[in-house]
Amino acid sequence: MAPLGAVFTPPSWARWAVERLDLPARVTAGATVCDPTAGEGSLAFALADRAQGGGVLDAAWAGRITLIDREGDFLESFARTWHGRYGFAFPEANLVEGDVVTRPPARRFDFVVGNPPWASYPELDPEDQERYRPWFRDLDLVGRPSELLLGRSRLDVAALVTARAFALVNEGGRAGFFLPLSLFHSGSAARWRRWVPDAIFDLTEARVFPEVATRYGWAEFSLGSRTKAPRYFTGRPDAWVPWDAVQDAPDGPWRLVPPGARSPVPRFPLAPGQRPRQGLNTGGANAAFHVPSPPTDVDPALVHPLVRPGKPEKWILVPYHRDGRILEERELEASGLAQFWRDWKERLAARRGLYLGSQLKRGRWWALLGAGAYAFAPYKVLWSAYGQKRLVPQVWGPRGDGRVWQADQAL
Numbered sequence: 001m002a003p004l005g006a007v008f009t010p011p012s013w014a015r016w017a018v019e020r021l022d023l024p025a026r027v028t029a030g031a032t033v034c035d036p037t038a039g040e041g042s043l044a045f046a047l048a049d050r051a052q053g054g055g056v057l058d059a060a061w062a063g064r065i066t067l068i069d070r071e072g073d074f075l076e077s078f079a080r081t082w083h084g085r086y087g088f089a090f091p092e093a094n095l096v097e098g099d100v101v102t103r104p105p106a107r108r109f110d111f112v113v114g115n116p117p118w119a120s121y122p123e124l125d126p127e128d129q130e131r132y133r134p135w136f137r138d139l140d141l142v143g144r145p146s147e148l149l150l151g152r153s154r155l156d157v158a159a160l161v162t163a164r165a166f167a168l169v170n171e172g173g174r175a176g177f178f179l180p181l182s183l184f185h186s187g188s189a190a191r192w193r194r195w196v197p198d199a200i201f202d203l204t205e206a207r208v209f210p211e212v213a214t215r216y217g218w219a220e221f222s223l224g225s226r227t228k229a230p231r232y233f234t235g236r237p238d239a240w241v242p243w244d245a246v247q248d249a250p251d252g253p254w255r256l257v258p259p260g261a262r263s264p265v266p267r268f269p270l271a272p273g274q275r276p277r278q279g280l281n282t283g284g285a286n287a288a289f290h291v292p293s294p295p296t297d298v299d300p301a302l303v304h305p306l307v308r309p310g311k312p313e314k315w316i317l318v319p320y321h322r323d324g325r326i327l328e329e330r331e332l333e334a335s336g337l338a339q340f341w342r343d344w345k346e347r348l349a350a351r352r353g354l355y356l357g358s359q360l361k362r363g364r365w366w367a368l369l370g371a372g373a374y375a376f377a378p379y380k381v382l383w384s385a386y387g388q389k390r391l392v393p394q395v396w397g398p399r400g401d402g403r404v405w406q407a408d409q410a411l
């Protein structure tokens with residue numbers, strides 16, 4: 001098994017990270033910490049050096065630190081260096097050789113701090129792809145395991161390791177990780193973004209890992225409390241630049257607002273079915289489609305009232321099924337509309353326009369623009385499309401008589 005993502009944290013940044021989480025004081029006060037992908041233990045050494053400086057480093061203190069790594073050699077090297085540096089053995093029970101994703105320890109910790117491996121799924125060697133594929137699904141990071149195949153997903157294995165590591169944190173505890181920043185904006189990490197950090201530090205300019213070409217940073221999380229939005233920082237430790245981060249959808253990418261700019265209202269994401277529509281458009285043939293009252297010899301299911309506040313009542317003939325399909329010719333005949341439009345047929349067939357053109361070419365001279373299943377939604381939120389300084393939306397419907405209010409494009 002080749003080491004996965006073995007880029008160790010430089011000592012000065014390991015010190016910075018443990019101080020960000022206030023670990024030196026918290027561990028001295030009795031809190032427990034785990035580094036789930038510990039390598040040769042840079043984060044543990046940064047912490048122990050502080051404890052030694054404060055004169056509190058002893059076996060009981062060391063017993064609050066747990067290191068996990070799937071490479072036993074790294075942990076052995078850590079243990080040797082520890083003994084040489086501090087003159088006593090690191091507690092063996094707190095060195096866990098194993099894969100934190102597939103065999104997480106049963107224990108929980110007050111803090112989890114780490115620098116997990118960074119590699120997108122397609123970059124993993126075949127053995128690791130095989131090993132981790134089911135876990136992406138089990139930890140609810142992808143909908144179907146097949147999303148990961150054929151390089152379609154750029155989801156980073158750091159998402160998998162951290163998803164597992166979050167579960168090692170006691171309720172109310174905290175976690176901090178060095179992470180690729182793609183996790184905060186790529187579509188493939190949408191499910192992972194259910195964990196919202198308190199703060200993200202973009203460390204790319206600070207060149208913490210000079211050999212890494214992608215953008216990366218440090219993110220810290222409070223588990224068990226719902227953070228609305230992270231504080232986001234760029235720059236360097238002596239001059240952080242704060243940005244506002246906004247998210248337009250619960251699992252959407254974080255969008256940054258430049259320092260000093262007014263924090264925008266989040267954009268309102270619309271599902272395709274919620275797209276604003278312009279109402280039914282007759283392609284210049286209102287005289288054929290609009291009628292002052294429902295014609296007696298036309299199927300009433302095809303006759304709908306137009307919204308025309310303050311104007312005389314009008315109805316529109318809509319030769320469509322409720323699911324948005326246009327009537328077939330024999331259905332038009334059966335509905336009474338073919339007969340009703342007897343004298344209009346040629347003029348309706350001569351209408352112009354791109355969409356109408358394609359329907360007319362297929363012989364459907366009774367087509368309307370803007371007709372679809374949405375035209376039959378029982379409720380409509382309507383507003384005047386032009387000529388108004390203020391947007392005054394109104395809710396129309398449901399009517400209760402099987403007819404559906406239709407927006408009049410001529411409004």
Ligand SMILES: C[S@@+](CC[C@H](N)C(=O)[O-])C[C@H]1O[C@@H](n2cnc3c(N)ncnc32)[C@H](O)[C@@H]1O
Binds near residue numbers: 003006
């Ligand atoms: C980027 S290094 C970071 C090491 C260390 N935390 C540091 O900051 O110097 C990632 C480490 O994670 C280990 N690793 C990768 N995947 C792992 C897994 N699933 N479980 C446990 N350790 C893993 C690798 O062996 C490597 O030592």
